[in-house]
Amino acid sequence: xxxxxxYVLGALSGLLVGFTLGLVxxxxxxxxxxxxxxxxxxxxxxxxxxxxxxxxAVNAATGLASHARAGTVKWRCGLMYASAGILGAxxxxxxxxxxxxxxxxxxxxxxxxxxxxVMLRGRKDKGIECAECTRxxxxxxxxxxxxTGIFSGFFGIGGGFLIVPxxxxxxxxxxxxxxGTSLIAVTAFGLTTAANYAWSGLIDWPLAGxxxxxxxxxxxxxxxxxxxxxxxxxxxxxxxxxxxVVAAYMLWQSASALMWPK
Numbered sequence: 001x002x003x004x005x006x007y008v009l010g011a012l013s014g015l016l017v018g019f020t021l022g023l024v025x026x027x028x029x030x031x032x033x034x035x036x037x038x039x040x041x042x043x044x045x046x047x048x049x050x051x052x053x054x055x056x057a058v059n060a061a062t063g064l065a066s067h068a069r070a071g072t073v074k075w076r077c078g079l080m081y082a083s084a085g086i087l088g089a090x091x092x093x094x095x096x097x098x099x100x101x102x103x104x105x106x107x108x109x110x111x112x113x114x115x116x117x118v119m120l121r122g123r124k125d126k127g128i129e130c131a132e133c134t135r136x137x138x139x140x141x142x143x144x145x146x147x148t149g150i151f152s153g154f155f156g157i158g159g160g161f162l163i164v165p166x167x168x169x170x171x172x173x174x175x176x177x178x179x180g181t182s183l184i185a186v187t188a189f190g191l192t193t194a195a196n197y198a199w200s201g202l203i204d205w206p207l208a209g210x211x212x213x214x215x216x217x218x219x220x221x222x223x224x225x226x227x228x229x230x231x232x233x234x235x236x237x238x239x240x241x242x243x244x245v246v247a248a249y250m251l252w253q254s255a256s257a258l259m260w261p262k
Contacts, residue, residue: 014214022222025182026160028056050197057190059215067180078184088149116243176230
């Protein structure tokens with residue numbers, strides 16, 4: 001049973017995760033699990049994963065609602081992308097179980113760095129404001145969705161940081177639309193994981209509640225800031241910068257574990 005201080009820390013952690021999801025559409029799982037384990041002090045990593053998956057899914061849905069009110073969500077694209085991504089995640093997670101976890105994180109960090117570089121190189125491309133998912137680009141959207149799902153399931157982390165670049169690449173929509181639309185897939189992936197963990201009794205429901213409450217507040221702030229940064233053309237740079245920071249941390253953690261195993 002957690003104490004009052006841990007619940008307060010859980011709410012503050014949710015605030016940070018919700019803000020990040022609203023701002024860039026990614027980073028929820030990458031931030032939530034370490035915060036649950038190292039800051040809040042959840043003893044079981046499995047409970048931390050299950051609880052964070054539920055919290056991230058609900059916070060992503062809240063951010064999605066905020067982006068929808070702002071008119072930045074392409075619903076057809078998001079639903080197509082999420083549907084293909086769920087299938088890919090099932091296949092990827094099955095394959096990923098047979099690989100060493102630390103090697104997976106190391107490889108995923110390399111992938112993230114490549115994604116960040118590609119995003120920075122294209123930061124001056126404002127995208128096509130009226131971009132939609134049509135019969136012509138549907139195969140590309142579904143293909144990117146499937147590939148993102150495979151990567152997300154295989155590496156077990158970081159779906160949002162792959163979904164946004166995937167949406168931009170497959171539709172050429174502006175990044176503010178990709179951020180809002182990506183939250184459809186983040187919500188779907190999170191709920192799928194949370195349902196699986198809840199079935200096994202691996203969710204701390206009170207902690208999930210305070211985490212979600214903090215995330216709702218943070219999500220409104222992140223969405224508002226995303227709109228302002230997008231108008232100034234800075235959102236892509238911020239997104240790529242966050243990718244590099246998280247990738248560097250993952251490289252350090254995974255390299256340390258590989259070089260000095262416990």
